[in-house]
Amino acid sequence: MKYETQKIALAYFAVAMALFAIQVLGGLIAGYVYVFPNTLSELVPFNILRMLHTNSLIVWLLLGFFGAAYYLVPEEAEREIESPMLAYLQLAIFVLGTLGVVVTYLFDLFNGNPFLGKDGREFLEQPYWVKLGIVVAALIFLYNISMTVLKGRKTAITNVLLLGLWGIAIFFLFSLYNPKNLVLDKMFWWYVVHLWVEGVWELVMASILAYLMLKMTGVDREVVEKWLYAIVALSLFTGLLGTGHHYYWIGTPAYWQWIGSIFSSLEILPFFAMVLFTFTMVWKRKREHPNSAALLWSLGCAVLAFFGAGVWGFLHTLHFVNYYSHGTQVTPAHGHLAFFGAYVSLNLAIITYAMPQLLGRTPYNQVLNMVSFWVMSGAMAFMTFTLTFAGIVQTHLQRVRGENFMDVQDQISIFYDMRLLSGVIVVIGAFLFIYSVFVPRSGEVIAKTGVAPAE
Amino acid sequence: MSKTPTKSYYPSRRALILTWAVLMALTIGTMLAGRVTTVTTLGPGLLAVLFLVTWAKAGLILRQYLNLRTVPAAADVMMFLIALMLVVVTSLYMLAR
Amino acid sequence: MWDALTKSAARNIFYGGSAFFLVIFLGLTVHSCNYAQSTSTDEKGLNAAVINGKHTWERHACINCHTLLGEGAYFAPELGNVWKRYGGLKDPQGARETIKAFIKSQPSGTPGRRQMPNFKLTDKELDDLVSFFEWTSRINTQNWPPNDAG
Amino acid sequence: MQHEQKEAAPQPASDAGETDTLAGSWGILSTLPGHPMMWILIVSEILVFGGAFIAFAGTRLADPELFRASQDHLDRLAGAINTMVLLTSGLCAALAVNAMAEAKVHIARRWLAAASALGVVFLAVKMVEYSTKLGAGLTPTANSFFTLYYLTTGFHALHVIAGILILAIVSWKASLETIEIGTTFWHMVDLVWVLLFPVVYLMR
Numbered sequence: 001m002k003y004e005t006q007k008i009a010l011a012y013f014a015v016a017m018a019l020f021a022i023q024v025l026g027g028l029i030a031g032y033v034y035v036f037p038n039t040l041s042e043l044v045p046f047n048i049l050r051m052l053h054t055n056s057l058i059v060w061l062l063l064g065f066f067g068a069a070y071y072l073v074p075e076e077a078e079r080e081i082e083s084p085m086l087a088y089l090q091l092a093i094f095v096l097g098t099l100g101v102v103v104t105y106l107f108d109l110f111n112g113n114p115f116l117g118k119d120g121r122e123f124l125e126q127p128y129w130v131k132l133g134i135v136v137a138a139l140i141f142l143y144n145i146s147m148t149v150l151k152g153r154k155t156a157i158t159n160v161l162l163l164g165l166w167g168i169a170i171f172f173l174f175s176l177y178n179p180k181n182l183v184l185d186k187m188f189w190w191y192v193v194h195l196w197v198e199g200v201w202e203l204v205m206a207s208i209l210a211y212l213m214l215k216m217t218g219v220d221r222e223v224v225e226k227w228l229y230a231i232v233a234l235s236l237f238t239g240l241l242g243t244g245h246h247y248y249w250i251g252t253p254a255y256w257q258w259i260g261s262i263f264s265s266l267e268i269l270p271f272f273a274m275v276l277f278t279f280t281m282v283w284k285r286k287r288e289h290p291n292s293a294a295l296l297w298s299l300g301c302a303v304l305a306f307f308g309a310g311v312w313g314f315l316h317t318l319h320f321v322n323y324y325s326h327g328t329q330v331t332p333a334h335g336h337l338a339f340f341g342a343y344v345s346l347n348l349a350i351i352t353y354a355m356p357q358l359l360g361r362t363p364y365n366q367v368l369n370m371v372s373f374w375v376m377s378g379a380m381a382f383m384t385f386t387l388t389f390a391g392i393v394q395t396h397l398q399r400v401r402g403e404n405f406m407d408v409q410d411q412i413s414i415f416y417d418m419r420l421l422s423g424v425i426v427v428i429g430a431f432l433f434i435y436s437v438f439v440p441r442s443g444e445v446i447a448k449t450g451v452a453p454a455e
Numbered sequence: 456m457s458k459t460p461t462k463s464y465y466p467s468r469r470a471l472i473l474t475w476a477v478l479m480a481l482t483i484g485t486m487l488a489g490r491v492t493t494v495t496t497l498g499p500g501l502l503a504v505l506f507l508v509t510w511a512k513a514g515l516i517l518r519q520y521l522n523l524r525t526v527p528a529a530a531d532v533m534m535f536l537i538a539l540m541l542v543v544v545t546s547l548y549m550l551a552r
Numbered sequence: 553m554w555d556a557l558t559k560s561a562a563r564n565i566f567y568g569g570s571a572f573f574l575v576i577f578l579g580l581t582v583h584s585c586n587y588a589q590s591t592s593t594d595e596k597g598l599n600a601a602v603i604n605g606k607h608t609w610e611r612h613a614c615i616n617c618h619t620l621l622g623e624g625a626y627f628a629p630e631l632g633n634v635w636k637r638y639g640g641l642k643d644p645q646g647a648r649e650t651i652k653a654f655i656k657s658q659p660s661g662t663p664g665r666r667q668m669p670n671f672k673l674t675d676k677e678l679d680d681l682v683s684f685f686e687w688t689s690r691i692n693t694q695n696w697p698p699n700d701a702g
Numbered sequence: 703m704q705h706e707q708k709e710a711a712p713q714p715a716s717d718a719g720e721t722d723t724l725a726g727s728w729g730i731l732s733t734l735p736g737h738p739m740m741w742i743l744i745v746s747e748i749l750v751f752g753g754a755f756i757a758f759a760g761t762r763l764a765d766p767e768l769f770r771a772s773q774d775h776l777d778r779l780a781g782a783i784n785t786m787v788l789l790t791s792g793l794c795a796a797l798a799v800n801a802m803a804e805a806k807v808h809i810a811r812r813w814l815a816a817a818s819a820l821g822v823v824f825l826a827v828k829m830v831e832y833s834t835k836l837g838a839g840l841t842p843t844a845n846s847f848f849t850l851y852y853l854t855t856g857f858h859a860l861h862v863i864a865g866i867l868i869l870a871i872v873s874w875k876a877s878l879e880t881i882e883i884g885t886t887f888w889h890m891v892d893l894v895w896v897l898l899f900p901v902v903y904l905m906r
Contacts, residue, residue, distance in 0.1 A: 038663055047614070047617045047669075050617075120616070121615065180603050183593050233743070241577055250621045250623070251621070251692060253584055255580075257694070266753070332626060404701055405630065406629065465800050465803050475792075489903070497906055520796045523734075526733050537897065544905070551763045561739070562739045572860075
């Protein structure tokens with residue numbers, strides 16, 4: 001760690017990890033309700049549980065991105081962050097908003113109030129005041145990071161990262177717009193959801209991966225940055241019009257069926273390029289970085305994103321397939337592995353890389369960290385398979401044979417039992433991870449000055 | 456393989472004009488094979504001719520206009536990709552006659 | 553083949569290409585908005601009851617159990633076609649009453665059965681919600697879902 | 703030559719830290735003419751259009767008779783003329799690079815202008831085609847054939863427009879590198895049409 005203000009990342013990562021714990025626990029309880037439906041049904045119904053599960057996921061991933069930006073931008077720009085005070089203020093706003101969200105959801109406060117009450121569009125349920133807070137926090141963040149970059153050295157990594165972060169903020173503005181016409185509502189809802197996860201988030205992902213590769217493999221910056229441009233070009237060339245795969249059945253024109261099918265089939269390319277990139281870099285590496293756990297997470301991220309986002313996305317993206325599979329368990333199967341592979345793993349990779357340096361220690365609890373990778377990844381893969389099978393059976397019974405939804409759900413309950421089991425293991429993996437990054441191994445030799453940053 | 460573009464790296468003016476002339480001739484071939492002025496359907500023979508003429512035109516554009524003749528391996532890859540696409544399309548046409 | 557390839561060219565191609573696709577996407581969005589308002593939905597039928605019904609739907613985060621046009625959670629049935637499923641096309645009054653009665657009867661408390669909370673909706677809210685379902689069922693969704701099961 | 707090329711393309715100040723001298727860092731892509739990023743775009747576009755053509759032929763399976771009847775409404779002659787227009791315009795573009803390699807900027811610009819002008823002719827013919835079709839009530843929603851017809855040809859026409867813009871930009875910022883990159887895009891648009899014409903207009 002060369003710059004004092006990189007420390008800001010520590011606070012962000014800590015809050016992110018706390019929310020990560022809440023997220024997986026929320027998911028676990030929701031998975032439990034699938035198997036034992038009467039659980040908590042009066043106290044915290046399923047819809048509230050799911051909101052907590054998805055919202056905490058989104059917020060912690062974003063906090064991870066912010067933390068990653070605060071960590072890597074000083075090194076890239078070769079100067080301190082413009083204003084650490086603003087960075088902490090931004091975090092404070094996020095924490096306040098998050099607490100507000102949790103309390104509002106759990107106790108169903110201010111129901112119906114347009115400013116204080118929850119706003120029940122999927123993933124965008126945050127009360128209006130929280131949304132505004134997010135916008136303010138995002139503006140603070142963008143000011144802070146943009147100024148740092150503008151006054152410092154410009155690299156392709158910071159360029160792409162900034163573009164991605166600006167995109168996140170700009171597309172989030174569509175969450176403030178809720179048209180009365182349901183079709184328009186859904187169209188612009190995807191402006192946030194799709195253009196985030198299959199658009200600008202990929203820019204953030206690629207640039208953070210590029211940074212990690214640069215630091216850990218010692219391959220020339222030139223090489224890394226060209227790969228970066230190639231990857232992000234593929235992401236946006238395919239991902240923007242790939243939005244069409246959400247516009248098949250929501251009252252939008254029929255031409256989206258072809259635009260969506262063709263472009264989103266190609267959305268696998270950037271993920272494939274990321275796999276090629278990470279493995280080529282590791283193969284051509286010029287040094288052995290001491291933090292093998294971070295390397296494992298980086299490689300795992302590329303591979304799991306390729307399968308989760310790429311392959312599992314392609315499985316049901318062609319419109320004549322999607323006609324039958326749309327809105328079945330096939331979607332959560334894809335969603336779980338895509339989010340875990342692409343964005344959870346990415347955050348865990350940068351956290352694994354940065355933590356030892358932020359805390360001034362050599363990589364510690366590496367083996368435990370790597371164990372947590374295999375535990376979590378294995379369990380997520382298993383969860384994906386169970387949900388995929390559930391989805392296929394559901395598609396057949398419900399969409400082809402026309403059986404009633406609840407009857408079909410009863411017939412696929414075995415898959416939900418198995419999913420609960422894999423959920424338990426994911427939670428164990430998550431806690432192993434959190435323990436491994438925060439708590440040093442007893443008797444471990446801890447360097448006083450920390451590891452020398454690899455560059 | 457030259458690392459710095461020199462004049463001889465690009466096709467000569469003469470070669471380009473010749474390429475253009477051949478492309479025009481092949482387009483007339485496309486028009487004949489595709490029976491541009493009539494409504495009749497094309498038999499497998501004409502479809503095959505159309506396929507070959509189109510593939511040849513793509514090859515000329517790639518090798519001369521796009522200068523892929525300097526990287527034969529890349530030209531081969533592109534030609535294979537295009538052939539593959541044309542084969543799939545032509546076979547689908549043959550399937551539903 | 554260049555000794556010095558400029559990275560600014562790489563960046564410009566990336567920006568230019570992305571802008572190209574973004575412009576197309578925005579153009580198609582504009583067209584789709586017009587299409588939604590003129591063709592695929594009953595824009596005129598978007599009265600106060602339907603709008604209030606949509607708010608009721610959002611206020612209680614219904615989408616976090618149900619799906620609507622296939623989007624949402626997958627815990628409870630699809631409601632984009634619930635109007636049709638309950639026979640609203642043939643007997644609107646009967647369908648309306650049945651849906652309202654169902655919502656009011658929740659939670660069933662049946663062991664081992666998924667539970668829908670009781671949202672303590674007023675009669676007007678219930679009516680508006682059903683109006684929203686009825687309006688939604690008339691959206692041209694390119695014949696999705698494949699059957700009444702949703 | 704190298705010297706001139708650097709003079710012709712001055713780097714903006716903000717790129718100070720961003721110029722690289724390692725052509726080899728693109729790996730195998732470095733050997734391609736033009737810019738490696740342009741080839742990434744070209745391959746993506748070939749895949750997109752290839753996907754569209756396969757979709758076209760695949761959808762035809764469901765109702766060959768409808769496709770045949772609809773296809774007969776297309777103006778095959780106009781398509782053929784447009785093929786020749788684009789191929790000629792491709793020659794102009796290639797000659798522009800040729801002139802630039804001899805450092806004749808003015809001649810290169812003239813060839814680029816000629817290429818763009820032919821691009822405009824192409825668009826004009828296309829507009830006539832579209833207006834005739836639309837006038838006859840053959841809109842994108844008429845049937846699956848016309849949906850795909852408008853999608854593929856319209857998407858291609860947008861590339862022509864983008865191409866004209868790119869040719870204008872590289873003519874303005876003329877250097878051997880920029881002109882080679884710009885004409886690479888133009889030839890790609892040409893190539894796509896050469897594939898599109900037989901698939902959409904002729905095969906039957």
